[in-house]
Amino acid sequence: MAFTLYSLIQAAILCINAVAVLHEERFLSKIGWGVDQSVGGFGDEPGIKVQLMNLIRSVRTVMRVPLIAVNSVCIVLLLLFG
Amino acid sequence: MDYTATQSGFRQRKLQPSMHLRNSPGDGPDGSQLFEDTSRAGPGPQAGYRNQQAGPQTAGFPGQTLLSEPMSNLAMAYGSSLASQGREMVDKNLDRFIPISKLKYYFAVDTVYVGKKLGLLVFPYMHENWEVSYQQDTPVAPRFDVNAPDLYIPTMGFITYILVAGLALGTQSRFSPELLGVQASSALVWLIMEVLVVLLSLYLVTVNTDLTTIDLLAFAGYKYVGMIVGLVAGLLFGKPAYYLSLLWCCAAIFIFMIRTLRLKLLSEAAAEGKLVRGARNQLRMYLTMAIAAAQPIFMYWLTFHLVR
Numbered sequence: 086m087a088f089t090l091y092s093l094i095q096a097a098i099l100c101i102n103a104v105a106v107l108h109e110e111r112f113l114s115k116i117g118w119g120v121d122q123s124v125g126g127f128g129d130e131p132g133i134k135v136q137l138m139n140l141i142r143s144v145r146t147v148m149r150v151p152l153i154a155v156n157s158v159c160i161v162l163l164l165l166f167g
Numbered sequence: 168m169d170y171t172a173t174q175s176g177f178r179q180r181k182l183q184p185s186m187h188l189r190n191s192p193g194d195g196p197d198g199s200q201l202f203e204d205t206s207r208a209g210p211g212p213q214a215g216y217r218n219q220q221a222g223p224q225t226a227g228f229p230g231q232t233l234l235s236e237p238m239s240n241l242a243m244a245y246g247s248s249l250a251s252q253g254r255e256m257v258d259k260n261l262d263r264f265i266p267i268s269k270l271k272y273y274f275a276v277d278t279v280y281v282g283k284k285l286g287l288l289v290f291p292y293m294h295e296n297w298e299v300s301y302q303q304d305t306p307v308a309p310r311f312d313v314n315a316p317d318l319y320i321p322t323m324g325f326i327t328y329i330l331v332a333g334l335a336l337g338t339q340s341r342f343s344p345e346l347l348g349v350q351a352s353s354a355l356v357w358l359i360m361e362v363l364v365v366l367l368s369l370y371l372v373t374v375n376t377d378l379t380t381i382d383l384l385a386f387a388g389y390k391y392v393g394m395i396v397g398l399v400a401g402l403l404f405g406k407p408a409y410y411l412s413l414l415w416c417c418a419a420i421f422i423f424m425i426r427t428l429r430l431k432l433l434s435e436a437a438a439e440g441k442l443v444r445g446a447r448n449q450l451r452m453y454l455t456m457a458i459a460a461a462q463p464i465f466m467y468w469l470t471f472h473l474v475r
Contacts, residue, residue, distance in 0.1 A: 136371045
């Protein structure tokens with residue numbers, strides 16, 4: 086249970102990597118979580134599934150490029166310092 | 168502005184007599200001022216704020232009478248203008264990352280508020296009105312409303328928890344200074360994770376609420392009070408006392424969170440106790456209960472390994 090802030094950062098990077106790796110047409114559409122299936126009604130009830138799909142899509146869009154940089158830094162640091 | 172007011176008030180007490188004696192900087196500003204009376208806080212803040220820039224310079228040259236008069240005055244004026252410019256730049260840039268003005272609201276507390284809030288955290292059963300009062304669309308400062316969240320109690324509670332944890336480890340001869348850091352970072356990580364999970368669940372359930380992230384941080388930090396009570400009881404009276412007091416504080420914090428969050432998360436009708444149908448309100452109710460139930464779990468998780 087000896088968590089440090091560094092382990093939290095590591096866990097966050099791994100989770101965001103996992104979300105970024107989900108492919109749009111090969112995987113998400115197959116299980117009904119694609120972008121085209123998220124246009125629900127115009128009521129005020131988006132529902133949890135739609136919110137999750139929006140979240141996944143926005144995380145993938147926003148974090149693609151920063152993730153490249155962060156992952157490279159992580160790889161270099163791990164190679165140098167183990 | 169409280170922080171700078173008290174700070175400048177303190178310096179102003181040191182400086183106001185010496186402002187008359189500015190031409191002889193050798194006069195120690197910290198001699199007789201120790202016994203100055205503190206009732207002169209009225210005109211203090213404004214004058215003190217102006218003096219604050221000159222403060223570091225005059226207080227910093229107590230014995231340098233070697234400098235000639237015009238040169239030292241010029242140097243002091245230049246130094247003070249540089250200092251004020253630097254301070255402006257730091258303030259402007261810092262405000263972009265950390266909303267300092269919003270943070271100041273959360274620290275605007277006084278002793279009466281802290282006392283009442285601590286009492287509420289341990290015994291919330293008699294309190295009737297849980298609504299936060301507003302003043303022209305902005306929430307009232309915690310000093311004037313006991314229901315408003317603040318960051319003073321969570322911060323102090325966190326620090327006290329780490330100290331008490333160190334004490335508990337010391338009584339079991341398990342203490343080493345690194346362990347304090349480990350405890351601190353561990354508790355901080357759990358706090359951050361809890362706030363993130365609550366934020367995520369609030370986003371998923373699309374609750375229209377005015378709870379900010381800092382509010383959630385404040386609510387998550389209130390459990391440290393109960394943890395400290397349990398730990399101290401366990402240290403003084405042994406394990407049964409720890410379990411009893413922890414049980415009491417867990418129940419108290421559960422009720423406290425439910426009553427506070429009910430007003431913020433649920434719609435008005437449901438918050439008043441009427442049974443409103445609909446899947447959405449049910450989901451919100453579950454979310455409130457889940458957030459409130461997570462507090463006792465964390466309280467136990469973070470303290471049980473400290474009491475043997």
